[in-house]
Amino acid sequence: MKRMQIIFLLMFVISFSRAQVLINEYSAANFDSYLDNYNEYEDWIELYNSSSNSVDLNGWHLSDRASNPMKWSFSSSFIVPANGVAVIFCSSRNEIIGNNAHTNFKLTQTKNNEKIILSNPTGTIIDSVDLVPNLSSQSRGRETNGSINWSVFTTPTPSANNFNAQLEYSEKPSFSQAAGYYTGSVSVSITTNDPNATIYYTTNGDQPTINSPVYNSPITLTTTSVLKAISVSSLANVPSSFTEYATYFINDNHTIPILSISGDSVDVLIEDGVQNIGSWWNGTPHEPYGTVEWFNAQGLLIDKGTGNFNKHGNDSWAYDQRGFDYVMRDQFGYNYALKDDLFYTKDREEYQRIIVKAAANDNYPASFGGSGAHIRDAYIQHLSQISDLRMDERSSSNCILYMNGRYWGVYEIREKVDDHDFTDQYYDQEKDSIQFLKTWGGTWVEYGGPQAQTDWDNLKNYILSNPMNNVANYTTVKSQFNTGSLIDYFLLNSYVVCADWLNWNTAWWRGIAQTGEKKKWRYTLWDMDNTFGHGTNYTGIPTQSVNADPCDPSSLNDPGGQGHIPIWNALITSEDFFDDYVNRWQDLANGHLSCANMIDVLDRMINVIDSEMPAQIARWGGSYSTWQQNVQDLRNFINQRCSTMNVGFVPCYQPAISGPYDVTVEILGQGEVEMSDNNFINDSNTPWNDQRFGGVKLPFEVKSGNFQNWDVIPSGVYTYDPNVDTLVLDLQNDVTVIANFIAPIPTKDIIFNINPDGTNTSLSVNGNNIVNFPHTETFLLNDTVDVNANIDPLYSFLSWVSDSNYLNNGVSSINNSFYVLYNDTITLNIFELPSISAFISGNDTICENSKSNAEVNFSFNGVAPFTFTYSINGDIQ
Template sequence: MNEFQMKKYLFILLCFCTFFIAKSQVVINEYSAANYDSFQDNYGEYEDWIEIYNTTGTSVDLNGWYLSDKASNLSKWQFPSSFIVPAGNSVLVYCSGRDEIVGANAHSNFKLTQTKGNEGIYLSDATGLVVIDSLTIIPNQKGDSRGRTTNGAANWSVFQTPTPGGNNVGAMQEYATAPVFSLNSGYYGAPISLSITSLNNDIYYTTNGDFPDNTATLYTGPITVGSTQVVKAVSYSTTANVPQSFIVFNTYFINSTHTIPILSISGTQVDDLLSGWPFSNLEPEGTIEYFDANGQLIDKGTGEYNKHGNDSWAYNQRGFDYIMRDQFGYNYAIKDQIFPNKSRDKFQRLILKAAANDNFSFEDGAHIRDAYIHSLSQTADLRMDERSYIACIVYLNGNYWGVYDLREKVDDHDFTDYYYDQDKNNLQYLKTWGQTWSEYGGPAAQNDWDTFKNFVLSNPMSNQANYQIVKSQFNTGSLIDYFLINMYTVCMDWLNWNTGWWRGMDPNGDKKKWRYTLWDMDATFGHYINYTGIPNTTPAADPCDPSSLSDPGSQGHIPIWNALLTNQEFFDDYINRWSDMKNTYFDCTYMITYLDSLINIIDPEMPGQINQWGGGTYADWQQNVQDLRDFINQRCSTINASFVNPCYPQLSGPYNVTVIIDGIGEVKMSGITIDQNNSGWTGQYFGGVTLPFEVKSGTFYYWEVDPINTYVYDSLVDTLSLSLLGDVTVTAHFTPPVEYKDIVYLVVPTGTNSTIDANGTILNAFPSTVTYVLGDTVLLNPTIDPLYYFDYWEADSSVIIPNTNTEQVSFYANYLDTIRLHTILKPTILSFIGGGDTLCVNEDIFAEVYVDFNGIAPFTFVYEIDGITQPSITTTNNPYTIFTKQAGTYTLQSYADATGIGVTSGSAIVVENMPPIAQFNISPDILSILHPQAHFIADTIRIRNWIWNFGDNSFDSLSYNPYHLYADSVGLYQITLIVTDVNNCKDTTFNQLWVKDEYWLYIPNSFSPDWDGINDKFCISYHAIREETFTFNVYNRIGELIFSTNNIHELNCDKGWYGKHRESGKELPMGTYVYEIYFKDFEGWKHQDFGYINIIR
């Protein structure tokens, strides 16, 4: 088969496997999730779009119809109003998430992601149950679309010039098969020889990070990679009308290893961007590969890069942002839990900072300040949003580029949507960096903030009602934490720079009050330029310094701060929050230990950083880190005194506060939680403010404050407020938890009418469980069934008082226990008849009625049938069985044993029923060995059980209308059906079935190699095939050969294929794959076929 024929077959088959073409009036005609910069919607945005085409001569209104990207949720978006598809014309739906129809512009409530591999497009009618048309989304290259070859046609094509709203013209075949590398990316200890293959295509490649095209180097043989390089390759088909393939790329690290994760970035102009001015406005496209510290590839993709940083761009090692672009067709996010302290595991946007203005050695920094402060804030759970951090190594176009901070982007709607359910259409996000602008929310964001600011500044905040209004709109705790960390770190670059604050507007989301984010924190701890103009940049900086600033940035943060300090509740919260932090995360020892933990991570990599960029020595860097430690130690050892004098003279102290938990319970003091596990916790707090205590859990008893007679408080209320006058010890007393014991009561033997009175509760159903407080006294008084005698009590653990042989007793509930009341049946002469049965007219079987006796043999009794007396019977059998063929009601008339006359009871009913008539049909009534399955259809009503025997020594089937596969051989088979109706009557019938001989082959269309023991491997079944002629190949969607075998036994079900790549051995992703099979049957006929296999994970 030549390349053109192969491509034709693969294209047609993939279309058949992927797209479902409904026989309907309206069809999905074209779509694009690769609309990066080609086609704008009515908002000027480049959104995903779907074109819907009306094949008829009459207009169709989609009002009430549904559109979805998930088969599991067909009613995801409903057309909310009239939306007409004109006859023989088309309409567009933008997948923007806006959820609206405005004129001729429809916007769904979802977006499309073409590289996830699990999305489709589903158009359903107004019932939401009938799918009119559907398809599975297949990735396109940037700017391309997929559509029907012509409007409404059955076949689908690639369009490199999409036609949204127009006629489908310019259709192309599927993309050329992408190249395959012989080696995986990662660490190699020596130069490697790399082979590249593609199905009869021309391959072009680069090794300098540039994107290859047909002007790049033509591949003619293995490539020697002698140093770290990024190899990229693309295929061009020799067949006309076939677009170039997707690009494949790998980074090979030769004799280079690291102790932290690695990002390999590359692209035709990425190095231009990072060379600085005049290229700082470039936003080049490029690839990214994310490796762990062991050189194992975690994920990769393509997207775009842009400048990150300002002053730091004066250095040769520059920061940048990366945005993964699903529209490019490779990936939609870096999929990994990059940051250990965050649950998020998908990142479209990332920040790479070379420590910014704390860079070593361009700015004589410690290469850690910004990351340290953000990470410390995150660890302390400050009420802000921080850029999560890990350290990494960056390679640019295969060249080592140094130690970087890998950071989570905070000022991004993906961040707010993931953590707080506030998407980009429900944000007000303001940022000040020299000037202020609205990142999200437009002019309304600034207007709303100004309105709030004006309220604070024009109304007295000492008025608690005004303050409550402020708290309803503003996270005052976030303001306190934002000022605390900037004040404590002596930040010199905030308020007029590097300040961001936002709120969510979705009422169903979180964070609906204005709150702050941390931005660049490298101008801290005495380092870099005092852009804000704070009065003192030394460790002795006054805590009141922020209040002395006028209004840097002109957004009112300082005026709001000063206004809120006039409110006693806010002032108390601020001072106590400071003490919380000073006692924990801002403690000298903790801060230094935490700093050193981060330094230890980058320390092994700093010699490489210094060797790359120069400007200093490893000893110079260590000294810079020590200077940072010294500043922190000086700052945290003196700052407490500054709060009292001269900053807030109304304060006193600080005083030692010790909290003791007596018992089991939990108390929150300000922001510190103390329970029985850290009882005796001690910290320092100021007098002059109210220090709050609150019981959070446990059975509270009372407070005790030492020294006594110094504070006025209600010891029995679970909240406590103290204005400290000196050192104090607060003890929270908790009542020991009540312990309960379950007691299970039983009566032996079971089934009697005996009851037990347990502390006044009558127990008459057994077993019965009663719960008591530990140590309770339980009084037991039984009432014994008249047919029984009391025998004795029995307990597993408890002591029965006075003894077990007394009827009325007591015990203490000190254990989980079972108490048994034993009784003995009184001797009584009794007889009982029972055991009703059924008779069937067509069966020669006796019904059975039994008679039970209590007494001494022999037993003599007389019974009646429908009131007619039967002959007397004497027997020693107990029970005695009456075998009968007579229907009626059976009762006992009299009974006596060897000692005298007894009592009779019970009755039995024997019923006579008409039998069913068994009959069935077979479809088809003649089978071939190629299709040896028959459907057996029973034609009998009111049947309870079916027993099918298929005449081939297989197990019987109990199904109503079973299917059966005759897998053994050709022949004539007798099928037997035995039916049993609801009355237990039976009938039997027979039929015959002929199985003829033919060759056959069964190939499953899916399997799920998820190792749950169910359908984990792909295997085939066959008959009458010449095994030496067998060939089986599997291709992926881009035509790459991923599995091949000429040995049919490798696909027997005792072996099988587990969905792994034939070369790499890696598990293949979930999706649809094409197979090609060739063989001859025993008669010599050749067979060649194509089909598809679904891998489900």
């Protein structure tokens, strides 16, 4: 008995000690206050053990979702000391190394739907707390270790006792008028429900402080301004409020969306000369904090938030309209992403990082003596994107930029590609699962550490040291390298005569998480400003003129030193690669990169900014007519380039290729054929006319339809099997390819019905029992359908009715059949039988012995057949 008491007492102590592990403090606002073992500022959770015994959390769970309380498990020993604390980082690393624990999730404090949940090994929730936003680098925790009262800590205390707790932030002020368009002026009142608060405000975009003006009466704004306000409590233990802010556009209306940014150090971006832009220009990292507001063209606020800016671009920073990156910071407590459909080419509604630039080296009027069209980079990236080139591009959307309330001209919002947020969003390849290399003057590893460069070098060396005309070798390369991406990268840069690639503005990457996509090396597009004869020839291509030879890239040595040109020249010796390259060019030249399509895309993009360019020019100089001429020069270059690129292709690769030859594809019947890559020809767009080179394999493949055979005209020139659904030709001259399809057998819909409904009648249709009506089945034309009726015992057969088809047994036979000639409704008509009861009146007994037979005689009027009911001792049988 004593032994059992000791065991019970020990179990109680262990159980009690585990019950005393509590969530003690947390921060999802750790922007720059507490480093983890990787020297990163990650979200963190602090646990407190109030017992006198240390607790091992092996098998316990942490989560940020009430719907999944066991989201992350302590998979090995992790000790919370007696009467002590332990910190867990929410970094998504999913590991425990010694005393450093990292969950498989991050915290997002501004989504307003997350919790922190601590569960024991049985899944019982021991403690939980709702995630409430903090200002940057602050935390929330229990007033003292283990207290039931939660507080704000303006100086967090991870891995230490909680002290110097504060009350909740002072209430954020409210504005009486919404941000947006106003005519003449706007009067704004600012209020707060905090009786101990003083409101401080600014109208120039700066962050308010106690040295800013004190709000006493409504503020009248007569020019476009950014109004900001904070509440500061007179109570020492009440922290200052979050900041309210809004941009009021006075007599400023636009036809495209507006991005308003503001902040103290944003002035660095808008100084009118490079001599004043300070540490950003001389290379010292400087990332000022500030706010963004995103408005649609009608001046309605779509979303806003706070974050930090950093420099984007290099040469263009000599211009007044400079580019920058903006990162929305959940750690600042306002928002976690810019939420809108920023780019119609992307199915995405949240963007943490964006690039904001004013056409960079194609800026008008600043770039290259005023020769810019203010469109080149965005145009080429958009063209690549809608052409479905096998690369990653910066999606683009035009906007008007205001900085601290000052008009700053026509800009572009761009999607940031060289960022793990991008690869995670589209390809499920997170920060620790990508190898990302970039060349801009020199080459560095953006993600993936030294192993990324090693893996690329190994692939490069394999390609350069093994013959690529060997199919097995080329197959090995294709298992690691998206050669289609290389083809598209070279074709596009050759076509637009890019003079700023390979040794500059070149990025390539791959994912290494097996559960993600894009696990082969592929290219991204960077800056595409120095194109179409514009800008400095940084790469040293032979010519920037419209007559640039398609072969020019092959003649370069190895700009950038990363092997892109040597790799190209090696792979071009592979017959498969060469065929893919030549066919891909023809696919594009006859489609997305045709003159007509390229000019159409350009004109549509120019039309978006055309009405805004006069204001841009009024702010920054130049003339509207000069800008229009610059755009026309770009059009002229494109129109000429289409023909020179095509004409130059054959001399590049003679005698390997010949032509081009006219190709006509005809579809006879109903079916679809794919020629080369993504050229789909069917009965709705036949005949299809194209031009193709000889000397390469031109593939055709049936994609749908009841295929019969191929006819190739002229006959007798090509050897092929006419009856298989694939065809490959090496063109010798003009050719017509005919795909013959057997006409499909028409179908007809037959609806079966019962009249009246609601009975227990069923139909057997070709042996299939149907009980729910109306019922529709589809049959082939001329099919024979057998239909038999299983009629409810309380009903009887009356007739069949057919709207269109002939019933073989007439309308009066309960079992029938018909040939399917038309769409039809087949109805079975039935009628209810009369019900008659026969009974013995009074107390008469038919028989007393259940084993004796009895006969009852009765008479009635009616038409047979009849349904009878009878009762025994009053019970209906």
